[in-house]
Amino acid sequence: MSTDEQADGENGDVHAERSAGKRFADYPRRAKSGWRRWIPSWKLATVLCLGFVGGVLGVATVAYALVEVPDPTRMAQAQSNVYYWADGKQMASTGGEVNRQIIAADQIPGAMQNAVISAQNKSFRTDSGVDAMGVGRALVDMVGGTESQGGSTITQQYVRATRFSGEPRSLGGKFRELVVSAKVGGNMAKPTILAGYLNTAYYGRDAYGIQAASHAYYDKDARQLNVGECAFLATLLQDATHFDPAGAVTTDPAATPAANTARAEQRWAWILDEMVKDGHLAAPERATFTHFPIPRPIAKAAKPGGQVGYLVDLATAYFLKNNGKGITSDNLAHGGYEIHTTFDRRDVAMLESAVKQARKAHINPAQRPDTDTHVQFGGASVNPATGAIVAVYGGEDAAQHIGNHADETGVPVGSAFTPFVLAAALRDGVRDPEGEPEQGPSERTIVDPDKSLYSGLNKLKIKNYDGSPWKSEKGEEWLQANDGGASYRDITLRDAMARSVNSPFVQLGMDIGIPTVRQAAEDAGLLKSSLNTSSVPSFSIGTSSPSVIRMATAYATFAADGQHWEPFSVEQVSHNGRTEYRHEDKPARAFSKDVAATVTDVLRSVVDEPDGTGNNARLPGREAAGKIGTTDGNKSAWFVGYTPQLSTAIDMYRLDESQTAKSRRFLGMYGTGGAGKARGGSLPSEIWRIYMTHALSGQAR
Template structure:
């Protein structure tokens, strides 16, 4: 009792003015020069009790603390639970009464420790004994953080509804009261940069509407709102669209959001509220020069090719996304999130729902080399000793409308018993070709059948090992089209996964923050964690095959004379998205392109076809995405040492699939892969049609060149990849798991949890 009395006497009451010391957060480029100071600026205007509408006070009391007007400021049972949980190492808890929350929010120190809770308890008791309830509720509403940088009810009213607090109606007050549960999860605008799985706009809106309705109903129960008045508010009071700080225009806002997201999800003890209070130095991995170069490469396409006035039916809503990762570290050196972060709020470098198409095929090839083709005479689950590892020189049938089979030779059928006929671009048949050639020309049927022979579950395992996430962006792996890119990972993730190939199989998690300091003290430093995704022989063989794609196949527009480049094009269903992902030994970059209405208020927006966009008959990965990739990488690699990819070791056996049979006598093709291997490395059971190659008459990146640079990607029916999964509309229904994603930004941010 003596200690308690002394503690009670020594603690001081909180002061509102002390909580108004929020500072800016300063973000730095990778060379430690300042990028921008933002995010902690004080957006608070203190107002008096009379200026706070009674409806706001009533909403908060009914929702947070029904006994507020006559209690002693603490909830003994709640305190006991919180202390027990912390003492036993359980989950920390906050104050349960308005007075306790006021005390907690009044303190700049937000650490969840037993000593702090103990001290806070005595402050609460002193506040309850000495402060008038009107003063407590006034200060509480003036101090509380409502999201979007708004501290206090007046700032919140202006931020969400563009009006003074005294003008708020009971419905708007009920919504603002929901934000006190945590704006990250209750702001209808969403906060996917902090939690990509749960803080989406759709989920936040649903939560906010449910709690808003509950608060109004509770007010009626508490006789703080009449049933007649309650009946007026049946429609959710949707707040205004968030407004961005002008200094966060261009790419800066996307960079800041990415770094904020990383900090909140990786710095121990970091919260959105703490970051909003400011005082942090956040040192990022972003290279100012490369960010500007990537932005310039995209702008060049917009300026020279995209004309919404001239072609309103095809050139509106055109979006690009980009991510560039250092394979040696995993550092994200540059992104392209959109034309302007203050106008286009979704970061296009994060998941957008745009499927990656044939850029997924390298994971199929890697899985074939890692796990091998299954023995058709054995069960579906086979260990490595029962499988036959696959060489890139293996022969597969590349005919159009190839009838896809299970690994055991049985015709694959969907749940309705319908067969799967796999198409290629332009319904082109190439007969029996090597997997190397199939990648070179982006033929679909060989890789769909290869995925079935190996197992699409193994393809998924390899994609995840390379750096993709097993989340809502990963498509259904139980259908054949999975192997040709029905998944929709972000540009950052794709760049990171290809960086694993560039690093000879060493996977490093992409990251955007190297160090965080608070008031000069370091509170976080990035630690490099390297995982072996797959063997060097596998990674280097994939690189060699992708190098051939750039040298002789669909990826020729990405060539950087004098440098080794490996990459892959990708185009999807109905020409709704196009990608180019490629790398040099020092840098991996992914570029995406799609069309989607930028107006988030349009509830029915969807991916739009790109036939005719930019004056092109059809958009391929080899067109604008590859051109952007080339222009950016040509600048980004200037002054860098000229390095070559490792020479791959021979791997696997030459197997035959998709109906291709080993000729008699056995072929004598060279087994060792080589960077100089030709497109006719293997004999064919049937003659292949002439292979259209890129024209030598004009440069692949000449803006005025009208030549079609050899792209063989085509739209994929039902959300597939180049050429599409099934193309027998009369007999084959749309497979599950092949939709075009769930809308721009709906999948949230790149960093949704701790790295690794």
């Protein structure tokens, strides 16, 4: 075939392809070959872009036309949060009355309006109500799985408070918020928007709106606020939980009064400086505000009393920490949540009854004012098979007392810590005295609680694992005393546990290594933050201060054959019919079944042996394992024990709750309850026995 003929043939093929029929879109492109066929033409790309933009604009236009402008008096009404017992019966309903009073814009100080504008949205008076760049950043953050609080003008925040309050952040929600904000910005006057925002925003302390906040923090009408007070209230709109100087430790342990005050003072000063920069405050007037306007203490609010108040606080804190959707205390404050807890109402009532019974029988401040005043008890009960917290005793009355005694109180656990030392000795073993300080499993020796002998002498000179005397940084040796000055020669670890002899476990801890003992306690379930960071010998006999909830949980690990379940207090949470949280967890293997079984067997000796220090906790017809805890100075007394069905911890201490945080100190309990010395084997074990006897009635032995 000639060249001309070949060219004619190719041209004919192209012509035939082009004549085969026109397509709506020439893609893949017919006239191109290879990779060029897959590159859209500029015409096609332009059409696609215009179509996409048009589609988005069309959806936005329809949405814009359909949405309503928010009405703060009608749409920003808080609902109750309802808490349920484990059996589904209602336990408490909170937040039913909305602490809000809508006031006119001219009653809101100009300083308050300007402080918020300077702090949150400098362009508020001239912008369209939507910060497109900020929204973009927020959407990117959410797609990336991080929580973003940015990308919101005052208009958007007003819309969120009135139309989307209580809803967790989502891409769809952000789009709806954007559309409504655009309409509000185009249809409402700026002063109306700003007043609406300040009248509906949450300021903490159950205060919605500037008028309620003014009374909650300064006990005055909003129109009477000065510039400094306005600047502080503006800080609360950033995050009331972390800027209220009174603190909010029930919702976030990091929100202490000291930390919150420091944050509030810093942001308060910054807002005043920004007001000067923006022309809202004269520099000479700014210079007069040298002292942070400390708000008044929190007035006692109507909250559930008795034990229910403690339960509500625990469940609330747990949900806020673990919901995984960014639901905050501000969301929860708007209400509408149904919170199903793990608390067994029968067990809660029984635990409270057991404490009251023991208190009535033994504690008499009128007769013994020097020893029986300020006596406090804490208690918690956990299901070893799941980690569910079934009961707590948080104090005499949540409406009358500050703090929850079932949570962290700073009370040292004493010798109730020694089972973790034993568990470490059984799992990890003691070090070879001829080896290096850091040793692996092959160099260590597993102990036998019935054959390994340790000196039980009173004031035993404690040694390092290699036999050299342990000395402090000052060169002082450690002489470990036993409770009551009791002294024993060589003694098995079982007998030492049963009789609560301290010196063998202090030396055992040194032979194992304090870091290894600490790790065993963490694996069992104690929080690292509650464990003493010191490596002094006394670490092994309980210088740490875990909560009773965590102690019950850690002992439950032994009851569950070495499987550790994290404690939890909430099974499920729903909001407006949508499930927002469902508890899911898997156990972690902390100890082998053999190690857990051996620890349990040794702890049964504490309860069963005639001279066991815990025999006051014997349960009729049922085996139980447990350990008492006493501390130096007789500052606390514990009993922690368990059966396969239930693990319970009880502590007792003296603390004057009226003391300020800086002056708080635990008082000695010599003579408390009419006894020479308060011990874990007395009142705590008595409360434990009374409660467990009733709580386990009807259950398999």
